[in-house]
Amino acid sequence: MxxxxxxxxxxxxxxxxxxxxxLCGDHSQTHESGHCSSCSIRHLTICGVFxxxxxxxxxKLMHARELEAGQRLFEEGHGADFVYNMTCGTIRLxxxxxxxxxxxxxxxxxxxxxxLAARQGYAYSAEAINxxxxxxxxxxxISDLFGRFPEMEHRLLSVATDELVAAQDQMLLLGRKTPIExxxxxxxxxxxxxxxxNQRATGITLEMTRADIADYxxxxxxxxxxxxxxxxxxxxxxxxxxxxxxxxxxxxLEQFAEEGER
Amino acid sequence: MxxxxxxxxxxxxxxxxxxxxxLCGDHSQTHESGHCSSCSIRHLTICGVFxxxxxxxxxKLMHARELEAGQRLFEEGHGADFVYNMTCGTIRLxxxxxxxxxxxxxxxxxxxxxxLAARQGYAYSAEAINxxxxxxxxxxxISDLFGRFPEMEHRLLSVATDELVAAQDQMLLLGRKTPIExxxxxxxxxxxxxxxxNQRATGITLEMTRADIADYxxxxxxxxxxxxxxxxxxxxxxxxxxxxxxxxxxxxLEQFAEEGER
DNA sequence: CGATGCCTTGACCAACCTCAAGTGGCGTGG
DNA sequence: CCACGCCACTTGAGGTTGGTCAAGGCATCG
Numbered sequence: 001m002x003x004x005x006x007x008x009x010x011x012x013x014x015x016x017x018x019x020x021x022x023l024c025g026d027h028s029q030t031h032e033s034g035h036c037s038s039c040s041i042r043h044l045t046i047c048g049v050f051x052x053x054x055x056x057x058x059x060k061l062m063h064a065r066e067l068e069a070g071q072r073l074f075e076e077g078h079g080a081d082f083v084y085n086m087t088c089g090t091i092r093l094x095x096x097x098x099x100x101x102x103x104x105x106x107x108x109x110x111x112x113x114x115x116l117a118a119r120q121g122y123a124y125s126a127e128a129i130n131x132x133x134x135x136x137x138x139x140x141x142i143s144d145l146f147g148r149f150p151e152m153e154h155r156l157l158s159v160a161t162d163e164l165v166a167a168q169d170q171m172l173l174l175g176r177k178t179p180i181e182x183x184x185x186x187x188x189x190x191x192x193x194x195x196x197x198n199q200r201a202t203g204i205t206l207e208m209t210r211a212d213i214a215d216y217x218x219x220x221x222x223x224x225x226x227x228x229x230x231x232x233x234x235x236x237x238x239x240x241x242x243x244x245x246x247x248x249x250x251x252x253l254e255q256f257a258e259e260g261e262r
Numbered sequence: 263m264x265x266x267x268x269x270x271x272x273x274x275x276x277x278x279x280x281x282x283x284x285l286c287g288d289h290s291q292t293h294e295s296g297h298c299s300s301c302s303i304r305h306l307t308i309c310g311v312f313x314x315x316x317x318x319x320x321x322k323l324m325h326a327r328e329l330e331a332g333q334r335l336f337e338e339g340h341g342a343d344f345v346y347n348m349t350c351g352t353i354r355l356x357x358x359x360x361x362x363x364x365x366x367x368x369x370x371x372x373x374x375x376x377x378l379a380a381r382q383g384y385a386y387s388a389e390a391i392n393x394x395x396x397x398x399x400x401x402x403x404i405s406d407l408f409g410r411f412p413e414m415e416h417r418l419l420s421v422a423t424d425e426l427v428a429a430q431d432q433m434l435l436l437g438r439k440t441p442i443e444x445x446x447x448x449x450x451x452x453x454x455x456x457x458x459x460n461q462r463a464t465g466i467t468l469e470m471t472r473a474d475i476a477d478y479x480x481x482x483x484x485x486x487x488x489x490x491x492x493x494x495x496x497x498x499x500x501x502x503x504x505x506x507x508x509x510x511x512x513x514x515l516e517q518f519a520e521e522g523e524r
Numbered sequence: 525c526g527a528t529g530c531c532t533t534g535a536c537c538a539a540c541c542t543c544a545a546g547t548g549g550c551g552t553g554g
Numbered sequence: 555c556c557a558c559g560c561c562a563c564t565t566g567a568g569g570t571t572g573g574t575c576a577a578g579g580c581a582t583c584g
Contacts, residue, residue, distance in 0.1 A: 095430065095431075095433075095434045097434070097438060097439070097520065097521075098520055098521055099521060101438045102438070103433055103434040103437045103438045105430045105433050105434075116423060116426060117423065117426045117427050117430055118423070118427075119423065119424060119427050123426070123427045123430050123431075124430060143416075146412070146416075147412070150408070150409070150412065150415075153412075153415055153416075153419065154405075154408075154415070156419060157415065157418060157419050157422060160419060160422035160423060160426060161378060161379065161380070161381065161422060162381060163426055164378060164379045164385070164422060164425055164426055164429060165379050165380070165381050165385045167426060167429035167430065167433065168357065168367045168379055168385050168386060168429065169357075169385075170433055171357075171365055171367050171429065171432055171433060171436060172357045172359070172365040172367075174433060174436035174437045174480065175365045175436045175477075175478075175479070175480030176359060176363045176364070176365045176477075176480065177359070178571090178572095179571090179572070209529095209530070209531090210530075210531065210532095211530085215437075215438075216437075217437070218436065218437030218438065219572080219573090220572075220573055220574080221530090221531080221532095222531095222532080222533085222572090222573075222574085222575095223571095223572060223573075225531060225532055225533080226532080226533080226572095228531095228532090229532075229533085241581090242530075242531060242532090242580090242581095258359065258360055259359075259360055259361060440539090441539090441540075471561095471562065471563090472562070472563065472564095473562085481540080481541090482540075482541055482542080483562090483563080483564095484540090484541075484542080484543095484563095484564080484565085485539095485540060485541075486563095487562095487563060487564055487565080488540095488564080488565075490563095490564090491564075491565085503549090504548095504549090504562075504563055504564090
């Protein structure tokens with residue numbers, strides 16, 4: 001109902017080619033070259049504290065890993081000896097109740113740090129949604145570096161703080177928002193996060209299924225689907241395919257995110 | 263319906279005397295003496311890293327504060343120059359939606375660290391529920407100490423990690439648990455936290471109102487009240503007064519917390 | 525071209541919310 | 555000392571939202 005977005009025809013979407021996992025081919029990242037020096041998302045991670053000539057310190061502790069879609073990285077409660085830096089792909093982080101109900105606590109994207117939430121054992125399970133590459137470190141090795149590179153611990157503390165702020169936003173969402181507010185907030189938040197590591201994106205590619213979104217927002221698949229349809233009908237978004245969202249009217253979407261339909 | 267708890271008559275409850283705020287008179291804490299050396303909950307906080315002869319470093323940065331019930335400590339979004347250590351009382355931490363809906367993200371109890379969640383400005387508002395005493399520090403002063411006392415930053419990181427784990431548990435609760443599971447989890451969690459700083463407690467004194475509990479669990483006042491009644495009728499808890507809970511059958515309560523009524 | 529998996533849509537239902545009335549504790553003031 | 559008002563809590567009746575169940579669409583893949 002207004003015009004912040006005047007782009008009528010969404011040109012090319014982020015992963016128009018489903019054969020190639022998002023971004024992994026486009027950017028020369030850690031795993032392409034095997035060197036931290038060419039990592040395009042280093043500035044987003046705790047590795048960003050190292051000067052180019054210091055990278056060797058972290059590089060020799062790093063172990064590159066890849067995951068297929070559906071593969072589990074670690075499981076809730078299991079010994080948490082490793083931490084990870086996402087370089088490519090999407091991971092779902094979730095907790096289960098004994099009867100199988102699932103709550104997704106977050107989606108990890110490139111640049112995200114994984115494994116912070118661990119008191120004794122990981123606080124959640126982590127599962128690849130698509131093809132994922134990441135850097136693995138022994139938790140021990142990282143904390144051993146804190147002495148020589150205190151800036152690294154500062155960075156980690158700020159990562160933890162940011163996650164905490166996000167977790168509290170999510171509590172507000174889960175406890176008090178209506179479905180349309182939940183879905184709108186989710187789309188806006190995802191768009192913002194994608195922009196962190198990919199400025200060229202013109203739309204949002206939903207790597208996760210409707211079931212994942214439902215379990216993230218405390219809804220059912222059906223309600224998520226119905227809400228997408230509603231947002232589409234209202235002109236807030238466009239759904240070229242079920243996994244490709246273009247925000248048509250972000251003002252309207254923001255309105256939905258904060259106050260529902262009124 | 264079983265007997266883990268055989269105590270039939272709950273002897274004396276924690277705050278039987280409502281004239282005296284919980285614990286503040288019983289323990290000699292910071293504000294009684296004005297000295298960190300006599301602080302009974304120091305071991306729970308970041309101050310626990312200091313040896314007795316080092317306490318002077320933190321003590322000269324500390325500013326004691328008191329709050330009346332209902333008084334606000336800080337507001338969401340406002341400049342977050344200070345951090346706090348709770349020494350006595352209960353504080354509600356909450357976020358609001360534009361139309362007034364409220365989500366309580368947590369209750370701060372003695373020993374808790376306040377003000378971590380702040381990117382730009384506090385991530386939530388904080389309001390005293392009863393009479394509160396706390397230690398205030400300039401955020402700046404604390405991080406200046408990190409260089410000399412790296413153990414302090416480790417501790418803060420672990421506080422942040424613990425909060426993160428708790429936040430994720432709360433997401434599971436808000437997104438996927440039923441009212442009876444929510445209320446049961448809440449009671450068990452609160453009991454555990456109270457035990458951290460008061461081992462003598464035989465019951466749970468609910469300093470917060472039903473409305474607070476509702477806004478913490480993503481429910482309405484009425485549903486919370488009905489659920490308490492149900493737990494009482496089922497023999498899981500006892501409600502001598504509306505703000506004094508005794509867990510009669512913790513096995514049953516744990517069962518309710520995990521799987522509802524089946 | 526059929527099988528599969530995911531998504532969408534409709535009809536129905538129940539859990540939780542809303543609205544309303546009543547209770548009880550506590551402080552105040554006559 | 556009792557009456558009153560206030561406030562929080564409880565309980566009931568009824569309504570709405572989002573969940574459940576079921577069917578159909580659509581893309582992908584062998």
